[in-house]
Amino acid sequence: MNDDIVLTVIGKLLIPFILLFALYVQFHGDFGPGGGFQAGVLFAAGIILYALTNGTAAAMRLIPPGLLAPLAALGVLLYGGVGVATMLLGRHFLNYSVLAQDAVHGQHYGILLIELGVGITVAAVMLLIFFAFTSRED
Amino acid sequence: MTFLVATAIAIVRMRCLFAVVMLSGIYSLTTAGVFIILDAVDVAFTEAAVAAGVSTMLMLGSLTLTGHRQAPARIAPILPLTVVILTGVVLLWGTSDMPRFGDPEAPVHRHVAPRYIQDSPGEIGVPNMVTSVLASYRGFDTLGETVVVFTAGIGVLALLGIGGRRGRSAKDDPDDVAKRPTDDHE
Incomplete structure (x- = not known):
C-alpha cells in the first residue's frame, strides 16, 4: 500500500515482538492476563501491520487466504474435539479432569488446548475479514 | 469518564468518517483505561x-x-432522539435498583463467585482465576463465543469472498504481468 521507508523499517522492527507477545499471551494466559482471544487478535494485528507496510499481496503470499478458513474451522474443531475426548473418556463434555492422571493436570491440559483452539480461530477469522475487506479495493 | 463523554459527543457531531473511526478507537482505549482502574x-x-x-x-x-464523508441527514432527528432519551431514562431508572458498586452483599458476589474464589486454586490450579472461570467452569460459553467468531468469519467470506475468484480478478490485474513470469519459471 505504502512505500514509506520509515513505516516499513519500524514495521519490520515491531512485527517480531508483536508476534512473540501474542504467543506469550497465548501460553501465559493461565498465569497472567490474556488468553486465546487476545492472543489471536494480537497475532492477527501483527500480520495486518505487515500487510499495511509491505502491501496486502505480500501478506497474502505469507499467509495464503485459502489456508485461513480451514484454520478457523480447525480451532473450533480443536475446542469441540477436547470436549468430545473428555466425553469418550467417560466424563461430561469439556470436563478436563480426565485428560491426565490427576484432575489438576487434566484441567491444565484442557485449558491450554481450548485456548489454543480459540487463538487459532480468532487469528484466522480476523485475518480473513481483513483480507476480505482489503482485497476488494482496487 | 468526562473524556469518554467528550469523545462520544465529538463522534456524534463529526461528519468526517475517518476522524470518527479514529475517535472511536480513542474511545475504546479510554474504556480500556477505565477497566484497568476497575x-x-x-x-x-x-x-x-x-x-x-x-x-x-x-x-x-x-x-x-x-466514502470518507457522512451523508447529511434528511429527516429531522426528533423521533430517534426521543427513543434514545427514553431508553437512557429507563436504563438509569433500572440502575437505581442495583446494589451499590463494590457492595459485598450484592447478589453477584453471593451466588457462585465465593465458590470460584475458594475452590478454583485447588480444583483447576491456574493462578489466573479469570482463565479458569472462562475456560473450565464456563467452557460451554467460551465454545459458543468461538463458534460466533467462526460464524462471523464464514459470513464475511460468503458475502465478500477473498483472494479467490472475484477478489483476485479485481485485485491482481495491475501486477498480473509482474507476477506471471515468476510463476512460469517455477
Whole structure:
C-alpha cells in the first residue's frame, strides 16, 4: 500500500515482538492476563501491520487466504474435539479432569488446548475479514 | 469518564468518517483505561486489542471501500432522539435498583463467585482465576463465543469472498504481468 521507508523499517522492527507477545499471551494466559482471544487478535494485528507496510499481496503470499478458513474451522474443531475426548473418556463434555492422571493436570491440559483452539480461530477469522475487506479495493 | 463523554459527543457531531473511526478507537482505549482502574485487566486487554486495535483497522478497511464523508441527514432527528432519551431514562431508572458498586452483599458476589474464589486454586490450579472461570467452569460459553467468531468469519467470506475468484480478478490485474513470469519459471 505504502512505500514509506520509515513505516516499513519500524514495521519490520515491531512485527517480531508483536508476534512473540501474542504467543506469550497465548501460553501465559493461565498465569497472567490474556488468553486465546487476545492472543489471536494480537497475532492477527501483527500480520495486518505487515500487510499495511509491505502491501496486502505480500501478506497474502505469507499467509495464503485459502489456508485461513480451514484454520478457523480447525480451532473450533480443536475446542469441540477436547470436549468430545473428555466425553469418550467417560466424563461430561469439556470436563478436563480426565485428560491426565490427576484432575489438576487434566484441567491444565484442557485449558491450554481450548485456548489454543480459540487463538487459532480468532487469528484466522480476523485475518480473513481483513483480507476480505482489503482485497476488494482496487 | 468526562473524556469518554467528550469523545462520544465529538463522534456524534463529526461528519468526517475517518476522524470518527479514529475517535472511536480513542474511545475504546479510554474504556480500556477505565477497566484497568476497575482492576479488570483481562477485560481491559481485550478491549484494547479488539476494539481499539483490530476493529479500528477493519473500520478503516471498510472506509477505503466506501466514502470518507457522512451523508447529511434528511429527516429531522426528533423521533430517534426521543427513543434514545427514553431508553437512557429507563436504563438509569433500572440502575437505581442495583446494589451499590463494590457492595459485598450484592447478589453477584453471593451466588457462585465465593465458590470460584475458594475452590478454583485447588480444583483447576491456574493462578489466573479469570482463565479458569472462562475456560473450565464456563467452557460451554467460551465454545459458543468461538463458534460466533467462526460464524462471523464464514459470513464475511460468503458475502465478500477473498483472494479467490472475484477478489483476485479485481485485485491482481495491475501486477498480473509482474507476477506471471515468476510463476512460469517455477
